[in-house]
Structure formats: C-alpha cells, structure tokens
Amino acid sequence: PSILSDRISALQESQTIAMAKKARELMAQGIDVINLSFGEPDFETPEYIREAAKKAMDAGYTKYTPVPGYPDLRQAIADKLQRENQLAYKPENIVVSTGAKQALANAVMSLVNPGDEVIVFAPYWVSYEEMVRLAEGVTVTLLGTLENDYKVTAAQLEAAITPRTKLIMYSSPCNPTGSVFTRQELSGIAEVVARHPRIHVLADEIYEYINFVGEHVSLAQFGDIKDRVITVNGFSKGYAMTGWRVGYLAATREIAAACEKMQSQITSGTCSVAQRAALAALQGGRTSADTMVEAYRRRRDMVLTQVQEIPGFKTPTPSGAFYIFPDVSAYFGRTAPDGSRISTATDLALYMLNEGHVAAVTGEAFGAPNCIRFSTAASDEKLREAFTRIKACLEKLG
Ligand code: PLP
Secondary structure, three states: OOOOOHHHHHOOOOHHHHHHHHHHHHHHOOOOOEEOOOOOOOOOOOHHHHHHHHHHHHOOOOOOOOOOOOHHHHHHHHHHHHHHHOOOOOHHHEEEEOHHHHHHHHHHHHHOOOOOEEEEEEOOOOHHHHHHHHOOOEEEEEEOOHHHOOOOOHHHHHHHOOOOEEEEEEEOOOOOOOOOOOHHHHHHHHHHHHOOOOOEEEEEOOOOOOEOOOOOOOHHHOHHHHHHEEEEEEOOOOOOOHHHOOEEEEOOHHHHHHHHHHHHHHOOOOOHHHHHHHHHHHHOOOHHHHHHHHHHHHHHHHHHHHHHOOOOOEOOOOOEOOEEOOEOHHHOOEEOOOOOEEOOHHHHHHHHHHHHOEEOEEHHHHOOOOEEEEEOOOOHHHHHHHHHHHHHHHHOOO
C-alpha cells in the first residue's frame, strides 16, 4: 500500500504541466519543439512594474505581509472593481492571494462540504475539478456546444441544479475556448441563480483584459445575486505577471474572512515585493495590457486563417484569452505512420508532439475530449511554423 494519503493519490497532475514537461524532455534531447501548451503571456512584465518591485525591495518590503494583502493594495483593487466593473466593495471584501489559483482554491475550500455538488461549465480550466475533489465535493460538468461557442446556457444550468448544488464555477473570457459571455447570457444565468438561494458562483475573470469583443461583464453586476458571487481576478494574464503570483477575490465579508482564515493556515500573505509590484501595475492602468491585447488579436486572426486550412479542424472564433480550441475528432480512427491508432485527442496531441514537434494540450484535461488546446501566446513566426508543421504531420496520417 502507498504511504501517500488517499487525498493526494486521487489528485491528478495538471495535464498542462505534464505536457510542458514532455516537451521539455524532447528539447533537452536537442529537438526544436514549439511549445504551445502553456497558458502564459510571452511578453515581459512591463518595465514600470519591475521598477516598482526593485524599489520595494530596497524600501524594506521584505517582511511578512498581512494575510489578506497590504491595505493600500486591497484599496486599489476595490477602486479598480468600482471604476472598471461598477462593483462596490470595501478593502475588507478583498483577499489578495498567491495567484488567482489560490483565490479559487480558498473559495472552494471555504464553501464546499463533502458531497456538495459543484457545477462546472465545460470546457473548463484544468484545476477546477481537482480543487473540488480536494474539498470532497462532487463535480457536475455541463458542456457547452460548439455551435454556441461552447458557452453553457441558462436552460442547461437550470436543468442541472439539484438540492445538493452548492457552487457554480466558470471563466469568462474562457480558458480554454476563448469564449466571452455577453451581458444577455450572464443575465440569464443570474436569473437562474436568483431562483436558487443556496447557490454561490465563482466567477473567474482572470482573462478580463484579454478581450477582443469589448464588453466585459461581471456576474456580480447583477445586484440581486451579488452577495452570492465571488469574483476572482489577478495580475498574471493582463499584466504578464505569471511568475509574481498575485491574484485576488472579492466577496462578502463572511466569505472573504473565511478565505483569509484558510490562507492564514496554509501560506500566509502573498510575497511582499510582488504585492508592491501589483499595486504599481494597477496604478499604471490598462495601457500596457491594451498593447498586448492588440498582439493577441493579430495572432488569433493569423492562427485562425491557418487552422481553417487544416481539414477536419472545427473551431469557433475566440473572443478573448489566448487560445484556440479546435474540435479534432475528425482524426479519430486514423493511423500514424508507425502503425499506431489515433483514438483520442490525447493520442493526437502526443502524435503532434512526437511527429510535428508541436506541444499542445489534450481537451480531455478541460472536459472536452474532442478538442486540443493551442496557446496563441507565442511569436508570429513560431505560430506560423507550428501550424505549418501540424498540417504536414496530419497529412501523414493514414
Ligand atoms: N483561472 C484560469 C481560467 C486560468 O487560466 C489561470 C491560469 O492559467 C488561473 C485561473 C490562475 O491564474 P494565476 O496564475 O494568477 O494563479
């Protein structure tokens, strides 16, 4: 028997991280792999943010920080939520965490009892399901259709609710699909939630700034359910600050206090220097993000053109984030030159890595087994080369 706990044995390794590991192994053998598996901006953190961090170090920001974040950072986040999202929160409603990931985990741990059902809109971000598992909740996945840009509808949601439903989790803009819920769609979701007073919603808005259609709508804007919405956001994507590990949530004081308690026993406050950098990021506004978004939009258009030339790949046009998520099921049942059969998206992703030297992530990791996720956060040149290689290696399938 294993010495490890049942809890950790049941947990899956993140498949995005697993694929990146495989890609790195091939690279270590000297193979030129194009890695489109990672959800990471390829931009450097803007200089004004890096400068603020350097100054913070010399100014003595080197000690333990308050568990829920520095007061001025929490105030700046509250101001941002008011200014950009029309959401009124006080600093006491904000908990700063080690990435949006910890904010999500804190909220799940604070709300979910063993046996509670958590409705997760699929395709979903890889970690949602495992967080629910750690909390001993039961994940109920709802898969949107390709025709509806993979967005779950209010009717689908209503039909999935049971007396055990405790929480709903979704991201918009969505990782992995790039879909963005419209105001009207979220209004429908909000109406369903309003009818079920026990249900809370974890709205993951980490890709807020990376939006090609314009309007970002926060579910908490629907006032009658605001107290039951936990809004998660952070600095990783919009400010290209993945390594700094700063995210946050906004919720009622009761829920924020619970998340703070959780965090106080697991990690304490987020890194001092990173918090000062995050404050500077907010003070600088959206200008740096807007510049990056233009690049993401251009790449999306370029990649879409190439993907549309690949027979059998079916993909909606992403409205945000930096991924493309084609349905590749037309290739299931085909045979690789070495005689092996491609039966799943995982088989195809591995084939593309080994044959085409392009790393991507199987849709199985996102609850969408017909799809593969490619990150478009790479240089134009790399993206062009990657999809040329993919097309060529798919042509070799029998
Ligand atoms: N939520 C979604 C949908 C993500 O894609 C990611 C990162 O990949 C996160 C949350 C986590 O963000 P952070 O790096 O701030 O922890």
